[in-house]
Amino acid sequence: MIRVELVKLLRRPRTWISVVLTCALPFVVAVFITVTHLVPPPGQGSAFLSAVLRDGALYPAAALALVLPVFLPVAVAVVAGDSIAGEATTGTLRYLLVRPVGRTRLLVAKLISVIAYVLIVVLAVTFTAYATGVFLLGPSRAAAVGLAPGAGGTAGPGVAGGPGPGLAGQAPTAGQAAAGAVTSLSGTPLGLLQLTERIGGAIAFITVSMLGVAAIALFLSTITDSALGSALGALAALVASEVLVTLNAATVVQPYLPTRYWLAWIDFFREPVFWRDIQRGFGIQAVYVVVFLAAAWANFSTRDITA
Amino acid sequence: MITTSALTKRYGAVTAVRSVDLDVREGDRYGLLGPNGSGKTTLVRMLLGLVYATSGEIEVLGRRMPRHAREVLPQIGALIEEPAAYPHLSGRANLALLDAAGPGGREARRTRRRRVDEALEQVGLAGVGRRPVRAYSLGMRQRLGLAAALIRRPRLLILDEPGNGLDPRGIRDLRELIIGLNDAGVTVFLSSHLLAEVEQLCTRVGVLDAGRLVLQDDLAVLRAPTGQVLVDTPDADQVAALLDGQVEHRDGQQLLVRYEDAAALNARLVGAGLRVSAIGPHQRTLEEIVLSVTGAGSDQLGGSS
Numbered sequence: 001m002i003r004v005e006l007v008k009l010l011r012r013p014r015t016w017i018s019v020v021l022t023c024a025l026p027f028v029v030a031v032f033i034t035v036t037h038l039v040p041p042p043g044q045g046s047a048f049l050s051a052v053l054r055d056g057a058l059y060p061a062a063a064l065a066l067v068l069p070v071f072l073p074v075a076v077a078v079v080a081g082d083s084i085a086g087e088a089t090t091g092t093l094r095y096l097l098v099r100p101v102g103r104t105r106l107l108v109a110k111l112i113s114v115i116a117y118v119l120i121v122v123l124a125v126t127f128t129a130y131a132t133g134v135f136l137l138g139p140s141r142a143a144a145v146g147l148a149p150g151a152g153g154t155a156g157p158g159v160a161g162g163p164g165p166g167l168a169g170q171a172p173t174a175g176q177a178a179a180g181a182v183t184s185l186s187g188t189p190l191g192l193l194q195l196t197e198r199i200g201g202a203i204a205f206i207t208v209s210m211l212g213v214a215a216i217a218l219f220l221s222t223i224t225d226s227a228l229g230s231a232l233g234a235l236a237a238l239v240a241s242e243v244l245v246t247l248n249a250a251t252v253v254q255p256y257l258p259t260r261y262w263l264a265w266i267d268f269f270r271e272p273v274f275w276r277d278i279q280r281g282f283g284i285q286a287v288y289v290v291v292f293l294a295a296a297w298a299n300f301s302t303r304d305i306t307a
Numbered sequence: 308m309i310t311t312s313a314l315t316k317r318y319g320a321v322t323a324v325r326s327v328d329l330d331v332r333e334g335d336r337y338g339l340l341g342p343n344g345s346g347k348t349t350l351v352r353m354l355l356g357l358v359y360a361t362s363g364e365i366e367v368l369g370r371r372m373p374r375h376a377r378e379v380l381p382q383i384g385a386l387i388e389e390p391a392a393y394p395h396l397s398g399r400a401n402l403a404l405l406d407a408a409g410p411g412g413r414e415a416r417r418t419r420r421r422r423v424d425e426a427l428e429q430v431g432l433a434g435v436g437r438r439p440v441r442a443y444s445l446g447m448r449q450r451l452g453l454a455a456a457l458i459r460r461p462r463l464l465i466l467d468e469p470g471n472g473l474d475p476r477g478i479r480d481l482r483e484l485i486i487g488l489n490d491a492g493v494t495v496f497l498s499s500h501l502l503a504e505v506e507q508l509c510t511r512v513g514v515l516d517a518g519r520l521v522l523q524d525d526l527a528v529l530r531a532p533t534g535q536v537l538v539d540t541p542d543a544d545q546v547a548a549l550l551d552g553q554v555e556h557r558d559g560q561q562l563l564v565r566y567e568d569a570a571a572l573n574a575r576l577v578g579a580g581l582r583v584s585a586i587g588p589h590q591r592t593l594e595e596i597v598l599s600v601t602g603a604g605s606d607q608l609g610g611s612s
Binding site: 004100 | 337355356357358359376377378381383385386387389390391393394395396400404405406407408409410455495
């Protein structure tokens, strides 16, 4: 059944259109930056954008920061919201269930195909952004990265204090920039291996963050037969969370909001890695995933299928 | 093959299916009749484990449903209301995907292509299996739905309104297909609101009215001669005079006469010098049978307790 769901995902035009569109946004941004050489000053605007002018190889991180707030959650909510409700609308749900496909198995297969979708999008963004960064924003000097002085840790630990958008120390020292290594947000150079590891960590974190959205959308998808309704419902939950995250009066609930730690993956690019928010982010997403999947299962396995 | 006892489904205050005792035997071509909204679809969905019964029991192929759905359902082919398919995929890809979704290991995988071809052939879609379903007509979709029911070579077919969307030729093809499968040992349970379709196709009939099974019997028993003879004669007045007291109904040239043997009556009329255009034992049509057991509209409205 899992294989069947993956085949359905991969053979669906929507999957690839959304991947292309998601990759197109960072590409367009890169083109503008290349032409104008205008970027937001460090600490403002989307994360990493100020750094990519010096280091094209850092562009995947910038690209992920661009698509994470809106594009990625919208795409995931649409795919996950469509998973059960869409099958109900087309009528294929009843034919799958009498094949028979166990209801729990169907739900698990749907979840796995959503995870696969998130990975496809995130990896596609990462690779196209790397290519874009290298070709448009200057050579990565990746060959030189390994040779770069790896011991420039002087600026490191002290700067790791500000999680979230207020990124301190984005400007590396002149000497390190000249050395041509990719620089961490804390100003220290990162080796190629380190960079790969950290981008891998970021991808894992973003995927898990999207699973929270997916679980909410999947749950709504078992309640209603409207794919649109469940996708919009999940997005409404995210927008509400985003509003509350920026509201000082809501400080009490902020640590429990699904989008509170969404940007914590940026901390992978600090030196040393700033783990606190990353761990909290993983934790809170795990809670959302478990709670909403359990609710989806409880609802779906006992429901009359009348669609 | 299918037995239910006191099967009941309530949606809130509405009782969709009310204490139904269904009895479908092996080898039957069973037709479940009833107007739209009489509970046919709910009943079919309960048999297949899609809708859970409020009370009562269901046994399909000798096993309790929905508890043993995993063993029972692979032996059933089902068409539930409209057919459904993924529009961007071809008919063939849809069937293969649906088959792959179900249980079955290497053996199922090995025979899949052949079974899909066979099913497409059976429903007359062999030539268009590679076209995307988006481009299919309503009738072709219906045929594809039937093919999907057939890929597992089921022992029991449960077809909800199988004639929907088919043109006259499609309906004839469907009838021949169902009779052919039935001859090969497949039990067929179908629901319909088309009396003529059921009358031509089925060997056993159940009638559902406002959620109640008001009739269930073999069609041959239901349509047994009534002990009356239908006479068509241009000399209707003379015939009526001759058979005074035995004529139960008269409609123009047609007379309904209480008489045991049509041939004997014919001989008597001809012997009396009366002309006979047509004569034969009277059988009730399925329509008359159904109308005699289903209540008027007011009854359906009244039965909301």
